[in-house]
Amino acid sequence: MHASTILPNLVGCTVDEGTLLLKKVVGAGGFGKLYHAVDTESACSSRRSSWASTNTTSSSSSSTPSSVSMPGVYAVKCLHNSPFYDRERILHRRVSSHPNIVTVHQDFTSEEHLFIVMDFHASGDMSFAIADGLYHRNTPLVKRTFAQIAEAILFCHDQGVFHRDIKPDNILVDHDGGNPCLTDFGLATRKTIISSKEAGSHAYMCPESFEEGFLGPYSTSSCDSWALGITLLNMVTTQGPWHSARPLTDSRFKSFCADGETYLLAHHPISRSLAALLSRFLCVDSNERISMELFKSEVEEMEELYMSPVDLRRASVVLKDLAAWVVPGRPAVTDPTVPRLESGAEEEEKGEGGEGNADESSDELPSASPAVAKAGKFKRVVRRLRFWRK
Numbered sequence: 001m002h003a004s005t006i007l008p009n010l011v012g013c014t015v016d017e018g019t020l021l022l023k024k025v026v027g028a029g030g031f032g033k034l035y036h037a038v039d040t041e042s043a044c045s046s047r048r049s050s051w052a053s054t055n056t057t058s059s060s061s062s063s064t065p066s067s068v069s070m071p072g073v074y075a076v077k078c079l080h081n082s083p084f085y086d087r088e089r090i091l092h093r094r095v096s097s098h099p100n101i102v103t104v105h106q107d108f109t110s111e112e113h114l115f116i117v118m119d120f121h122a123s124g125d126m127s128f129a130i131a132d133g134l135y136h137r138n139t140p141l142v143k144r145t146f147a148q149i150a151e152a153i154l155f156c157h158d159q160g161v162f163h164r165d166i167k168p169d170n171i172l173v174d175h176d177g178g179n180p181c182l183t184d185f186g187l188a189t190r191k192t193i194i195s196s197k198e199a200g201s202h203a204y205m206c207p208e209s210f211e212e213g214f215l216g217p218y219s220t221s222s223c224d225s226w227a228l229g230i231t232l233l234n235m236v237t238t239q240g241p242w243h244s245a246r247p248l249t250d251s252r253f254k255s256f257c258a259d260g261e262t263y264l265l266a267h268h269p270i271s272r273s274l275a276a277l278l279s280r281f282l283c284v285d286s287n288e289r290i291s292m293e294l295f296k297s298e299v300e301e302m303e304e305l306y307m308s309p310v311d312l313r314r315a316s317v318v319l320k321d322l323a324a325w326v327v328p329g330r331p332a333v334t335d336p337t338v339p340r341l342e343s344g345a346e347e348e349e350k351g352e353g354g355e356g357n358a359d360e361s362s363d364e365l366p367s368a369s370p371a372v373a374k375a376g377k378f379k380r381v382v383r384r385l386r387f388w389r390k
Contacts, residue, residue, distance in 0.1 A: 007033055007078060007113075014040060015076070015115055016108055022076060031186055032079040036120060039072045074105065075120040081109050089116055091161045092185040100152035102172060102183040118183070123175045126168035126235070134177035135235045139305045142235050145173070145180050149231070150296040152182045153224050160190050162220035166227035167204045168234055193217045204230045207245040207253075207284055218286065225292045229281045236305050237268045237322060247284065257284055269307040269315070269323035274299075 010022050010033075020037045027034035079085040089107050096104040096118075105117045129135065135142050149171060156163055163170075164187040172181045187199050195217040197209060206226035208218040226245075234240055241264065242252035256263045260279040264270065270278075277298050283289045299305075307315065312323055 007080070009033075010035065010078060015110070016117075020074065020076060020117070026075070029184070029186070031085070032077055035076045035078060037074045037076040037117070039074075073120045073122075075102075075118045077116040077118065079114045079116070081112055081114045085114050088185050088188060089114065091188040091190065092116065095156050095159050095161050095185075098152055098155045100148045100179075100181055101155070102181045119181075121172040121174075121181060123173060126171040126173050126177070126180065126231075129173050129177040130168055130235060130238050132177075133238075137306055139302075141177060142232075142305055143300055143302070145178050146232050146235065147296060147300055149180050149182065150228060150292060152180070153228060154292060154296075156182075156188075157221055157224070161185070161188055162190070162192070162224060163188050164220060164223050165200045165204075166224050166231060167201050168231060169201075171231075189220055192220055194220050199223075200227070202244040203240045203242070205245060206286070207247060208286055210244065210246050221292075222286045222289065225289065225295070226282065228292065229278055229295070232299065233268065233270070233278065236270055236274070239268070239322070241268065245284075256282075265311075266316075267319070269312065269319055271302070271304045271306055271308060272311070273302050274305050277302075 009025065011024055012022065014021050015037075019040055021040055022035040022037050024036050025033055026036045079088070089104075092102075093104045093107070095101050102121070103119045105119070107114065107116045109115070135145075149166075153163065153166065163182065163185060165184060166182075170182065170184040172183055173179060197211045199205075199209065200223065204227040206218075206223050209223060230240055241256060242250050244250050245253050247254050247257050252263075252267075259266075261272075261275045264275040264278055265272065268275070277295065280290050281295045307319075307323060312320060315323070
């Protein structure tokens, strides 16, 4: 049974000597609950001052802004008071000075629980931004956001911390999809080599972390590197390349192992340069993978991450559909094995590269109108306002 089902509901309770009021549950995972909390009026100003002085030195070392958070409003993670969870508390605090990692202000314990007090980010995580289409055909935004995520991961590795659960759900962003902040260090470790298998989310796990076909210990840094590559592909295409990197049981990953770049171009509306780079970064043999530093550098130097107009005109109907604007609630891809978010744009296919209607002399790619392009951002603002009204 998950620990979160055993933990009591503490909504309405005050903790930390009555200075924090837990207002609502905003998340629950396998090991704990996350609360939206506010300072009680009596201690608000002094509390902020003490936390600000504690974090002044580490926060001033970087000029990159973090994702939007609000003074006096916090996210409080509640876990069982057990030595097992000390690892998350210690390792998250160790790296939280980075501007693209959620700041931990303090932690404290009661007789039964461990509480970790962090910045609260009301705009939500990257998975919502991807679903809202904020990164659709926006190479500059994707490159900028991706680079910040990579920098945060590299900072963790420099500090001897390996996250092991990198994915859009664990990356908070602002309402524009930028300023990412890495969070949830529940699976983090300081071990550079580990032998335990299947830790993390299957779609983002490297092949050596599965039992099938791989024996012995493996590098924890390679777990984060692999997940970063899958996350980038998810940002660009709204989908993952396979359900799990199991060469013996996942047909899509098996096809990738055989065809590499060709497979990526046949199933994802990405540029040839990105497909070539991903095929070098997502090698089955971890010894042949390029470094995260080189991967980050080459992504930043790319002119385009999305499929070119020429390649898109020659692409299959399914691939053209994947490249179209995301319309929530309308399934567009008929292939049930594609692990992706729902999207569709049947109306836009006419006159935008669809067969029989393509303008062979045009270099314009299918894109959303200015009004539609703002829809994702607008929905995130509305979602945020609805949250505060509850």
